[in-house]
Amino acid sequence: MTPDEEAVVTKVRDLMTTLDRVKQYRAIASSLTDFVLVFLSTLAVALSFYLFIDYLQFAFGIGYGYSLWPSVLSLAAASLVLAGLFGGILVADRKVKRVKAKEWEPDLKEGFPGAVKILTSFDWNAAIFDVQTAKLGFLMYGALKVVGYTVALSVLLSIGFLALGNGILHLALSPVFSVAVSLILVLAAESGDLKRRYHESYSMDSLIWELRWFYSGFARSEFKA
Amino acid sequence: MKKWAIAVLLVALLLELSAFSGFHQFGGSGNIAIGGSSTLVIAKASYSSARVEVSVWPEYAPNGTSLVTLTFLNGTTRPVTSNLDFVVNLPGKFTLGSTFGTGPGYSVSPQTPVNGSIVNSGLLGPFGARGALEVPGLDFFAMQVDGHALIWYRVWAISL
Numbered sequence: 001m002t003p004d005e006e007a008v009v010t011k012v013r014d015l016m017t018t019l020d021r022v023k024q025y026r027a028i029a030s031s032l033t034d035f036v037l038v039f040l041s042t043l044a045v046a047l048s049f050y051l052f053i054d055y056l057q058f059a060f061g062i063g064y065g066y067s068l069w070p071s072v073l074s075l076a077a078a079s080l081v082l083a084g085l086f087g088g089i090l091v092a093d094r095k096v097k098r099v100k101a102k103e104w105e106p107d108l109k110e111g112f113p114g115a116v117k118i119l120t121s122f123d124w125n126a127a128i129f130d131v132q133t134a135k136l137g138f139l140m141y142g143a144l145k146v147v148g149y150t151v152a153l154s155v156l157l158s159i160g161f162l163a164l165g166n167g168i169l170h171l172a173l174s175p176v177f178s179v180a181v182s183l184i185l186v187l188a189a190e191s192g193d194l195k196r197r198y199h200e201s202y203s204m205d206s207l208i209w210e211l212r213w214f215y216s217g218f219a220r221s222e223f224k225a
Numbered sequence: 226m227k228k229w230a231i232a233v234l235l236v237a238l239l240l241e242l243s244a245f246s247g248f249h250q251f252g253g254s255g256n257i258a259i260g261g262s263s264t265l266v267i268a269k270a271s272y273s274s275a276r277v278e279v280s281v282w283p284e285y286a287p288n289g290t291s292l293v294t295l296t297f298l299n300g301t302t303r304p305v306t307s308n309l310d311f312v313v314n315l316p317g318k319f320t321l322g323s324t325f326g327t328g329p330g331y332s333v334s335p336q337t338p339v340n341g342s343i344v345n346s347g348l349l350g351p352f353g354a355r356g357a358l359e360v361p362g363l364d365f366f367a368m369q370v371d372g373h374a375l376i377w378y379r380v381w382a383i384s385l
Contacts, residue, residue, distance in 0.1 A: 033227045040234040047241040054248040058381040061278055061312075 005112035012115040013108055019127060020101040022134045029137020031095040032144070035088035039148055042084025046155075049077035071159060078155040085148040092141065135201050142197045146186055153182035244385060249273075252379035255343035259284075259373040262347030266358065267315075267366040267380055268331035270324040270338040274317035275382040277366050281309045284373040293372030296349045298358065298365060305374065313366050317384070324362040329354060333363055339382035347371065 053073045107114040157178040187194075257263045269275045283291035283305045293305040323335040330344040348354055349369040358365045370376055 033231065036231055037227055037234070040231060040238065044234055044237050044241065047238065051241060051244055054245065055383070057250065058248060058274075058276060058383050061276065061379070061381065 005115075009108060009112055009115045012118055016104045016108070016118065019130070020099075022127075022130050023099050023101070024096050025134030025138045026130055027095045027099045028092055028141050029133050031092040032137055032140060034091045034095070035141070035144065038088040038091055039084045039144075042080050042087070043151075046077040046080045046084075049073055049080070074155070074159050078152065078159065081155060082152045085152055088148070089145070138197060139201055142190075142194060146190055146194070149186045149190070150179065150182045153186060154178045157182055247383055247385040249337070249339050249382040249384065250380065251340070252377070253342060254375065254377045257370050257372065257374050257376065261345070261373075262350065262369060262371045263376075264330070264344045264346065264348040264367055264369045265341070265376060265378055266328075266330035266344055266348065267339070267341035267378070268326065268328070268333050268358075268360075268363050269315055269317075269340075269365075269382060270320075270333055270335075270384065271362055271364055272317050272320045272324070273315075273338040273382050273384040275315040275339050275366075275380055277313045277315065278379045279309075279311055279313070279368065280377040281305050281370065282375040283307070283309075284375070291372070293370065293374045296347075296369040296371070298349065298355075298367045305372075315364055315366055320362065326360045326363045328357040328360065338384040339380060341366075341378075341380065343376065343378075 050073075104118055107118050110117075154175075158175055161178055255263055255265075265279065267275065267277050281293070281295065283293040285291050291304070291306050294302055295305060296302045324333060324338070325335075326333045329346075329348060330342040331340045333340050347369050348358065349367060350371075358367050
């Protein structure tokens, strides 16, 4: 292989590796609906629990005084939200793992002819569209994860603060305080992931331009040949 | 199909969140002095259902007797000789429109469909303002306490 042919093979390998990653992101994008469905279902059940607590108080006066039942039910509801969140992540994760990668490897092992074979059979428009969809799904998934963790943590913290505020500090801590503390904690814990997502989405932007450039360059060379 | 399921779930979640505003809870207590008269007034919009828990603890005279009497809205009177706890359920009925009403010890509005407090006068006695507790669209629980007693009340209500 000449140095130019080697460069083409390397570039095609880079391109196909990135597109494999895009396939995974697309799987994340398509599993967003499942994730939202699982999470919203558990949220609806958790809210029903809270409504049930209110109804018990209305109907039987349960929860007045030092009854443990409201705390137990609140904890169960918070656990449900957490379970829904992890369930949603699990569903998305399973879809990503099912994505087949490196199917182009045998062709590239043939060297330059294999690279040309891949390029000629490549659907450029579909690839550019895939990159755009994957980028959106990738960012949305990250945002939803932060929102979900914040909701679940703030429910847990509210229960904790209620016990701490009433029992030890004798303070009435606002629910906004739990949400704010949860958001700060979640952002601190997820900052690495958020940074990674930001950089990856940026690299996807450059990939879109690289793909366009590659496409026009390849089309021109094909036309000349 | 999944998109419709999400839409239905979102509507259900919004309904659930709205339902929280339908639950109301409040309470209070009062110490009725010797020879005094006070009235516990709980008013609610007709469309609300309420559960009123009341405790009356009479203070005893040195000879061990209690001179506390309770008078209810329907005119029934009963003496209280020992600590008394009871629950009154005020059922709701379907009505259209909003209800407003303000009177002695209560102020009812669509935002506060159930309200009440202890009024330091005998509203249900011969010279009381019983008429203030007859308002269209509102239901009342009222109990006049004559004598030396401690009273507690707690109200849970639902307006859906």
